[in-house]
Amino acid sequence: MTGQAVDVHRPSTPLATRSPTTVVAVLASGGLAASLMQTIVIPLVPEFPRLLRASPVDTSWVITATLLAAAVITPVSGRLGDLYGKRRMLVVSLVTLAAGSVISALAESVWPMVAGRVLQGCAMGVVPLGISIMRDQLPPSRVGAAMGLMSATLGVGGAIGLPLSAVVAQHTHWHVLFWGSAVLGLVCATLVRTLIPESPRAPRARFDxxxxxxxxxxxxxxxxATIKGGGWGWxxxxxxxxxxxxxxxxxxxxxxxxxTTDPLVDLRVSARRPVLLTNLSGVLIGFAMYASSLLFPQLLQAPVETGQGLGLSMVGAGLAVAPLGVVMMLLSPFSARISDRFGARTTLLVGVAVIAVGNGMAVVLTSAVWQVVVASAIIGGGIGIAFSAMPALIMGSVPLGETASANGVNTLMRSIGTSTASAVLATVLANTATATGPSRFGFHVCFIAAAGAALLGLAVAAFIPKGTA
Structure with a gap:
C-alpha cells in the first residue's frame, strides 16, 4: 500500500456541494464533542467511590478505560475510514459516543460506567477522520486553517470540558452530563450524515x-502498564x-x-523521514501538553493554608485554565498563515518552542492566579500552532488512500505522550509530596520536565526535511 506523496493542499475530489464553512463547522463540532469526553468526568472523580459504591481503585478505571480505548481506536478507525468511507466511520464513531453516554447515564455501579466510558473513548477517531475529510473536500485556501481548527479541538474540548462539567455536576444531577453528551453525539452524527459528502476510498483491499x-x-x-505502573509499583x-x-x-x-499484503499501518510509509519525525515529536508534544492539564488544576485547587496552592474551587480552576483552549482555537488561522508562508515544518518548530517557553515560565509564574492564566495561555498558543502543523506534515508525505490512518497513528503518538506524562508526573508529585499534599518543588520539577520534553521535541522536529508540506 505504498505510493507517492501528495500535495496536502490539492483537493482529491470535486469540492463539497455544501459551503466550506458548513463542512468545517460540522466536523469541528464533532471533534469538540469527542474531545470533551476526556475531561467530562474529572469533577466527579473524587465522588465516584460514593456514587458508584466502589473502591477508588475500581473507579479509577472510569478514566483509564477511556484513555486506553481512545489510543487503540484511532489507527483502526482511520484505516476503516480509508477503506470503507470516512464519513461512514465518522458517523459510526459519533453514534458509538452517544451509545456510551447513554450507558453511562443509566449506570449506578462501576462496571457499566466503565463499559460506557470505553465506548465514549472509541469516538476519538473522529478527529483524524475529520482532518482527512477536510483534506478531501475543502478548497486549497481553506485546508490549512480548517485542519488547524480540527486538530485544536483535541485541546479545546479538554480545556472547556473541565469548567463546563464542574458547573453541571455542581448544579444538577451528575447523570445530566452523560445525557447531554448523548444528545450532542447524536446531533453531530446527524449533521455529518446530512451535510458532509463521502470522500473517495482507497483502492479495494481487505481490512487487516x-x-x-x-x-x-x-x-x-x-x-x-504506563498508566497504572505508579499505583501497582514499577x-x-x-x-x-x-x-x-x-x-x-x-x-x-x-x-x-x-x-502482509494489506497492512493496518503501512510502516514503510510511516518510516518516511517527515512522517517518522513528526510522529516522534508528537509523542513529546503530547507529554508537554498533558503537563498543563494535570498540574495547573491541582495547583489552583490546593488550599492556600498549605502554602502550595491558590485555593480555587473546581469551577474556578476550570475557568482559570479555559484560556488555554480559547487561545488554541484563536491561533488556528494564524498558524495556517505561517504554514502558507514558511511551511508546516516552521510552524511546528514555532509551536513547540512556544510550548517550551510556557512550561518554563510556569516554573516561576505560579504564585498568583493571573500568572497561571498567562502561562497556560502561552502553552495553549504553542499547542494550537503545533497541532495545526502536524496533519499538514503527515498528509504531505503519505498516499491519498492512507490519510485517515496516517492521522490516526499521529493521534496515537500524542496519546502515548499524554499517557507517559500522566505516569511520570504523577510519580514525581507523589515522591515529592509533603504532609499537606503536592509540594511546590514537585510542581517545579514537573514543569521543568515538560519544558525539557518540548525542547527535545523541538530538536526532533528540526530534522524534518525543509520544504516538507
Whole structure:
C-alpha cells in the first residue's frame, strides 16, 4: 500500500456541494464533542467511590478505560475510514459516543460506567477522520486553517470540558452530563450524515483484522502498564508482565505488518523521514501538553493554608485554565498563515518552542492566579500552532488512500505522550509530596520536565526535511 506523496493542499475530489464553512463547522463540532469526553468526568472523580459504591481503585478505571480505548481506536478507525468511507466511520464513531453516554447515564455501579466510558473513548477517531475529510473536500485556501481548527479541538474540548462539567455536576444531577453528551453525539452524527459528502476510498483491499487485534492487545499492555505502573509499583509483577507483553507483541506486529499484503499501518510509509519525525515529536508534544492539564488544576485547587496552592474551587480552576483552549482555537488561522508562508515544518518548530517557553515560565509564574492564566495561555498558543502543523506534515508525505490512518497513528503518538506524562508526573508529585499534599518543588520539577520534553521535541522536529508540506 505504498505510493507517492501528495500535495496536502490539492483537493482529491470535486469540492463539497455544501459551503466550506458548513463542512468545517460540522466536523469541528464533532471533534469538540469527542474531545470533551476526556475531561467530562474529572469533577466527579473524587465522588465516584460514593456514587458508584466502589473502591477508588475500581473507579479509577472510569478514566483509564477511556484513555486506553481512545489510543487503540484511532489507527483502526482511520484505516476503516480509508477503506470503507470516512464519513461512514465518522458517523459510526459519533453514534458509538452517544451509545456510551447513554450507558453511562443509566449506570449506578462501576462496571457499566466503565463499559460506557470505553465506548465514549472509541469516538476519538473522529478527529483524524475529520482532518482527512477536510483534506478531501475543502478548497486549497481553506485546508490549512480548517485542519488547524480540527486538530485544536483535541485541546479545546479538554480545556472547556473541565469548567463546563464542574458547573453541571455542581448544579444538577451528575447523570445530566452523560445525557447531554448523548444528545450532542447524536446531533453531530446527524449533521455529518446530512451535510458532509463521502470522500473517495482507497483502492479495494481487505481490512487487516489480525493486525488490528494484535496492535490493540500490544498497545493496551503498554499503556495500561504506563498508566497504572505508579499505583501497582514499577517493579511489581503486573507492571513488568504488561511491559514484557508489549515488548514481545509490538515488534512482532511490526514484522507482520511489513510482510502482509494489506497492512493496518503501512510502516514503510510511516518510516518516511517527515512522517517518522513528526510522529516522534508528537509523542513529546503530547507529554508537554498533558503537563498543563494535570498540574495547573491541582495547583489552583490546593488550599492556600498549605502554602502550595491558590485555593480555587473546581469551577474556578476550570475557568482559570479555559484560556488555554480559547487561545488554541484563536491561533488556528494564524498558524495556517505561517504554514502558507514558511511551511508546516516552521510552524511546528514555532509551536513547540512556544510550548517550551510556557512550561518554563510556569516554573516561576505560579504564585498568583493571573500568572497561571498567562502561562497556560502561552502553552495553549504553542499547542494550537503545533497541532495545526502536524496533519499538514503527515498528509504531505503519505498516499491519498492512507490519510485517515496516517492521522490516526499521529493521534496515537500524542496519546502515548499524554499517557507517559500522566505516569511520570504523577510519580514525581507523589515522591515529592509533603504532609499537606503536592509540594511546590514537585510542581517545579514537573514543569521543568515538560519544558525539557518540548525542547527535545523541538530538536526532533528540526530534522524534518525543509520544504516538507
Amino acid at each position: 483484522l489480525l493486525g488490528a487485534v494484535w496492535l490493540s492487545v500490544g498497545l493496551t499492555a503498554l499503556l495500561l 517493579t511489581g509483577v503486573p507492571t513488568l508482565a504488561l511491559f514484557g507483553t508489549a515488548a514481545v507483541l509490538l515488534p512482532l506486529w511490526a514484522r507482520y505488518q511489513l510482510r
